[in-house]
Amino acid sequence: xxxxxxxxxxxxxxxxxxxxxxxxxxxxxxxxxxxxxxxxxxxxxxxxxxxxxxxxxxxxxxxxxxxxxxxxxxxxxxxxxxxxxxxxxxxxxxxxxxxxxxxxxxxxxxxxxxxxxxxxxxxxxxxxxxxxxxxxxxxxxxxxxxxxxxxxxxxxxxxxxxxxxxxxxxxxxxxxxxxxxxxxxxxxxxxxx
Amino acid sequence: xxxxxxxxxxxxxxxxxxxxxxxxxxxxxxxxxxxxxxxxxxxxxxxxxxxxxxxxxxxxxxxxxxxxxxxxxxxxxxxxxxxxxxxxxxxxxxxxxxxxxxxxxxxxxxxxxxxxxxxxxxxxxxxxxxxxxxxxxxxxxxxxxxxxxxxxxxxxxxxxxxxxxxxxxxxxxxxxxxxxxxxxxxxxxxxxxxxxxxxxxxxxxxxxxxxxxxxxxxxxxxxxxxxxxxxxxxxxxxxxxxxxxxxxxxxxxxxxxxxxxxxxxxxxxxxxxxxxxxxxxxxxxxxxxxxxxxxxxxxxxxxxxxxxxxxxxxxxxxxxxxxxxxxxxxxxxxxxxxxxxxxxxxxxxxx
Numbered sequence: 001x002x003x004x005x006x007x008x009x010x011x012x013x014x015x016x017x018x019x020x021x022x023x024x025x026x027x028x029x030x031x032x033x034x035x036x037x038x039x040x041x042x043x044x045x046x047x048x049x050x051x052x053x054x055x056x057x058x059x060x061x062x063x064x065x066x067x068x069x070x071x072x073x074x075x076x077x078x079x080x081x082x083x084x085x086x087x088x089x090x091x092x093x094x095x096x097x098x099x100x101x102x103x104x105x106x107x108x109x110x111x112x113x114x115x116x117x118x119x120x121x122x123x124x125x126x127x128x129x130x131x132x133x134x135x136x137x138x139x140x141x142x143x144x145x146x147x148x149x150x151x152x153x154x155x156x157x158x159x160x161x162x163x164x165x166x167x168x169x170x171x172x173x174x175x176x177x178x179x180x181x182x183x184x185x186x187x188x189x190x191x192x193x
Numbered sequence: 194x195x196x197x198x199x200x201x202x203x204x205x206x207x208x209x210x211x212x213x214x215x216x217x218x219x220x221x222x223x224x225x226x227x228x229x230x231x232x233x234x235x236x237x238x239x240x241x242x243x244x245x246x247x248x249x250x251x252x253x254x255x256x257x258x259x260x261x262x263x264x265x266x267x268x269x270x271x272x273x274x275x276x277x278x279x280x281x282x283x284x285x286x287x288x289x290x291x292x293x294x295x296x297x298x299x300x301x302x303x304x305x306x307x308x309x310x311x312x313x314x315x316x317x318x319x320x321x322x323x324x325x326x327x328x329x330x331x332x333x334x335x336x337x338x339x340x341x342x343x344x345x346x347x348x349x350x351x352x353x354x355x356x357x358x359x360x361x362x363x364x365x366x367x368x369x370x371x372x373x374x375x376x377x378x379x380x381x382x383x384x385x386x387x388x389x390x391x392x393x394x395x396x397x398x399x400x401x402x403x404x405x406x407x408x409x410x411x412x413x414x415x416x417x418x419x420x421x422x423x424x425x426x427x428x429x430x431x432x433x434x435x436x437x438x439x440x441x442x443x444x445x446x447x448x449x450x451x452x453x454x455x456x457x458x459x460x461x462x463x464x465x466x467x468x469x470x471x472x473x474x475x476x477x478x479x480x481x482x483x484x485x486x487x488x489x490x491x492x493x494x495x496x497x498x499x500x501x502x503x504x505x506x507x508x509x510x511x512x513x514x515x516x517x518x519x520x521x522x523x524x525x526x527x528x529x530x531x532x533x534x535x536x537x538x539x540x541x542x543x544x
Binding site for chain 1: 379
């Protein structure tokens with residue numbers, strides 16, 4: 001990136017430069033989620049690329065082998081996608097109806113980005129599962145998922161809490177808790193066949 | 194949107210120039226319309242700003258071009274007899290007008306249906322209120338001569354339905370339910386929301402027939418809070434698999450929340466036959482739903498428990514509900530612990 005920044009509307013340049021800018025923005029927001037501080041970055045410059053990447057990654061990892069239709073209790077790709085996006089939309093509508101002053105897409109952005117710890121938990125669980133099933137295996141996965149679940153909730157609360165009237169924060173945080181609980185449960189009970 | 198603000202703006206025009214700025218503020222303040230056309234100032238994504246800027250620049254260019262074209266066309270009209278230029282101008286104007294009209298109609302329809310402000314008064318609650326209503330839903334009140342008050346809010350019931358969905362998912366996973374056509378999540382959501390909305394509508398219809406004084410919103414709120422008892426019972430009994438315990442909780446906790454709903458309905462209905470019909474139906478549906486939720490996902494765990502207990506227990510004691518009765522009292526606590534431990538072992542083994 002030694003060259004000066006071009007105007008974004010310049011059609012003559014190759015695409016890598018705006019792409020790098022976007023990727024850097026997404027990466028910066030990932031860091032904000034991993035080390036949650038009270039900052040406005042996620043809210044000010046919202047984008048939905050990060051949530052999309054995370055959602056697709058999670059759904060791909062949670063997908064069951066399509067040939068394995070006997071134990072069909074696991075989620076399919078579309079199911080995870082639908083759960084994440086409709087869950088986020090429901091929570092956003094709820095927080096707006098409770099009197100929050102956050103915009104629709106800002107809230108979607110925050111909720112989507114805060115799935116990052118759970119995606120990391122899914123990666124760790126898959127690696128741990130390679131070692132074979134067993135009670136120790138389960139305990140390790142349970143511990144990892146619980147820690148990441150708490151991290152997600154803390155991260156999203158740090159961003160969303162300020163947008164709610166102070167006496168109604170608990171009402172706005174409870175559906176977030178349920179949402180991440182359902183995702184954590186899907187991750188914890190995932191068994192590859 | 195400007196269309197909703199226009200009547201009030203018109204009414205205020207006579208109030209003087211100091212109120213002139215009020216119309217602009219109406220759109221931004223206090224409205225929760227999902228306004229995807231004009232983003233409010235709180236959302237300032239750089240990507241979106243660039244996109245808007247670009248759009249505006251392009252529009253200005255097009256306008257400038259259109260003006261230049263129109264000017265040029267007019268000059269040409271002046272020169273020739275102008276049939277061609279005139280037609281072009283006319284068609285352009287017609288297209289422009291159609292676009293404006295269509296856009297206006299679409300934005301009006303959008304602001305009418307996508308206006309979530311309709312639901313806002315039903316979410317106007319405080320945490321203390323929700324807590325007290327949750328506790329009150331378990332306490333039946335005997336005063337039936339005077340219509341009892343029902344809080345018309347939707348936050349509590351909606352959250353309880355979602356909680357029930359989460360608990361149901363937990364129960365389905367623990368009992369290794371296999372759903373062949375459909376998904377676990379879809380089944381859980383369909384069951385809970387179907388019950389809440391369907392039974393509310395049905396009881397509301399019966400209430401209409403029986404001349405009971407209750408609105409649809411109140412019925413939704415009443416049944417929603419009645420699910421609190423279900424959540425408690427299922428949360429406990431999905432983790433401690435004992436039939437006797439479940440029946441006890443079913444009668445006690447399920448019974449209490451049903452009695453509460455029945456008392457409220459009785460206080461709002463006149464006539465013994467109507468009261469019997471309405472309250473009998475509600476009580477039957479509510480209690481049977483809890484029974485269904487427990488047993489639909491419990492059978493599989495039973496089968497596995499029986500297999501695990503194996504040769505230690507003689508065949509006559511394989512029926513789980515008889516185990517506590519047939520064992521001596523001293524072994525009861527260990528049996529409960531064993532049952533729970535076995536359930537956990539089942540979960541571990543399946544992972």
